[in-house]
Amino acid sequence: MHYVSTRGIAAQDTFSTILLGGLAEDGGLYLPEHYPQISDAELNQWRTFSYAELACAVLAKFAPDIPLADLRALTQKTYTAATYCNTSGDASKITPLQELEPGLYLQALSNGPTLAFKDMAMQLLGNLFEYTLDKQHAELNIFGATSGDTGSAAEYAMRGKRGIRVFMLSPHKKMSAFQTAQMFSLTDENIFNIAVEGVFDDCQDLVKAVSNDLAFKNRQKIGTVNSINWARVVAQVVYYFRGYLSATTNNSQQVSFTVPSGNFGNVCAGHIARMMGLPIAKLVVATNENDVLDEFFKTGKYQVRKSEQTYHTSSPSMDISKASNFERFVFDLIGRDSARLLALFSKVEKTGGFDLSGAPGSDGDEFKRIAEFGFSSGKSVHTDRLATIRSVREKYGITVDTHTADGIKVALEQRDNNVAMIVLETALPAKFNETIREALGVDAPRPAGFENIESLPQHFVVMVADAAQMKAYIAGKTGL
Numbered sequence: 347m348h349y350v351s352t353r354g355i356a357a358q359d360t361f362s363t364i365l366l367g368g369l370a371e372d373g374g375l376y377l378p379e380h381y382p383q384i385s386d387a388e389l390n391q392w393r394t395f396s397y398a399e400l401a402c403a404v405l406a407k408f409a410p411d412i413p414l415a416d417l418r419a420l421t422q423k424t425y426t427a428a429t430y431c432n433t434s435g436d437a438s439k440i441t442p443l444q445e446l447e448p449g450l451y452l453q454a455l456s457n458g459p460t461l462a463f464k465d466m467a468m469q470l471l472g473n474l475f476e477y478t479l480d481k482q483h484a485e486l487n488i489f490g491a492t493s494g495d496t497g498s499a500a501e502y503a504m505r506g507k508r509g510i511r512v513f514m515l516s517p518h519k520k521m522s523a524f525q526t527a528q529m530f531s532l533t534d535e536n537i538f539n540i541a542v543e544g545v546f547d548d549c550q551d552l553v554k555a556v557s558n559d560l561a562f563k564n565r566q567k568i569g570t571v572n573s574i575n576w577a578r579v580v581a582q583v584v585y586y587f588r589g590y591l592s593a594t595t596n597n598s599q600q601v602s603f604t605v606p607s608g609n610f611g612n613v614c615a616g617h618i619a620r621m622m623g624l625p626i627a628k629l630v631v632a633t634n635e636n637d638v639l640d641e642f643f644k645t646g647k648y649q650v651r652k653s654e655q656t657y658h659t660s661s662p663s664m665d666i667s668k669a670s671n672f673e674r675f676v677f678d679l680i681g682r683d684s685a686r687l688l689a690l691f692s693k694v695e696k697t698g699g700f701d702l703s704g705a706p707g708s709d710g711d712e713f714k715r716i717a718e719f720g721f722s723s724g725k726s727v728h729t730d731r732l733a734t735i736r737s738v739r740e741k742y743g744i745t746v747d748t749h750t751a752d753g754i755k756v757a758l759e760q761r762d763n764n765v766a767m768i769v770l771e772t773a774l775p776a777k778f779n780e781t782i783r784e785a786l787g788v789d790a791p792r793p794a795g796f797e798n799i800e801s802l803p804q805h806f807v808v809m810v811a812d813a814a815q816m817k818a819y820i821a822g823k824t825g826l
């Protein structure tokens with residue numbers, strides 16, 4: 347199994363060689379040369395698998411260069427009841443389906459350590475990184491910026507791992523109290539929380555400024571764990587299989603998924619599961635007010651927005667106007683023509699978008715193939731989220747978070763008769779308590795173990811947004 351870049355380098359790269367990297371050398375994203383296919387017999391066999399066994403089976407198709415026994419050990423170590431079940435202790439409860447009403451399910455993906463679906467992939471990444479670095483006798487310093495979910499998932503995945511340090515920037519005093527407490531209460535020696543005087547964009551600019559110094563980056567062995575990381579995408583493919591197998595009794599049945607989306611990483615994994623042959627009818631992309639993707643899946647026009655045109659919403663992990671994984675899907679949509687892909691995304695750099703609607707003057711007509719790929723979309727706004735959180739509470743007796751509410755709102759509009767619809771739950775409501783209070787007038791339930799998290803001692807440094815000072819800080823900690 348070899349990996350290619352969407353922008354044309356016909357690299358002979360393997361899973362292990364792209365694991366620690368980000369973008370391909372030509373600026374594109376990695377995809378396998380062909381999607382491995384799953385047979386009817388295999389799918390039947392997988393029906394009896396534990397989550398860890400399923401993860402091993404899926405991963406083996408994409409990472410044949412890692413010995414199967416090692417993959418098995420890594421997935422068994424990652425997908426345990428202790429990590430994913432919040433004390434229930436029953437490993438069969440990893441990503442369980444809850445039936446809300448006949449034909450409508452919620453798949454619980456947020457029972458990991460940071461209470462968001464990102465733990466599903468990030469925990470595996472932590473173990474894969476440690477395994478690979480160990481073999482290479484190498485070390486890695488992860489350097490990134492977060493406004494909440496990604497940074498905490500990365501820290502909880504990498505804490506205590508040999509050969510890895512995490513330097514995570516966040517805007518000083520701008521994350522929710524819960525998210526701040528989650529990150530800053532960690533005491534592991536390899537985790538460095540840096541609160542930057544400024545907003546999230548200042549943090550991101552600082553990461554760019556430091557990473558653009560290639561000599562520094564190489565000497566300090568700087569890497570990232572952002573959502574384009576291929577191993578993260580593959581790890582997310584697993585729960586689409588799990589959701590399908592839990593909702594069906596035989597392989598002639600189809601299901602649809604609705605996915606609250608930001609960087610298109612989660613739903614990209616659904617696309618890959620479908621390309622592998624999993625019987626998925628529809629993949630419904632749910633956005634909030636930042637509806638660039640909804641616009642594309644309705645019209646064929648892709649028009650990114652600048653950060654000043656990106657709204658701060660009550661589903662903040664979806665406040666993204668340039669979805670980093672979208673290029674992977676466009677590559678498949680246009681028939682994997684990398685020269686054309688490069689032209690389209692160069693146009694995005696120059697003019698902010700492209701148009702595949704087939705209208706006179708457009709850049710192509712591939713949008714007419716969208717149904718072949720099963721995609722459709724919808725959006726919600728703040729008042730929709732409040733109404734959905736309330737009606738879900740009343741009708742089904744559960745409290746959902748704001749991102750999951752975006753998904754449920756759109757799923758109800760896009761549901762077809764006779765096809766089960768699975769909504770992916772992307773976070774627990776405790777993380778976004780302010781909006782839960784606004785919707786319901788009461789606090790979101792707190793999972794066991796998180797009761798007093800805000801009162802734990804916090805470990806962080808405050809720094810101004812200055813690249814030279816940041817470099818000195820990192821070098822001081824790594825000794826490199």
Ligand SMILES: *Cc1c(COP(=O)(O)O)cnc(C)c1O
Nearest residue numbers: 495608609610611612663772773
């Ligand atoms: C990251 C995140 C999303 C968006 O997922 P993408 O893979 O970026 O599309 C949605 N909801 C929550 C809670 C998240 O943390």
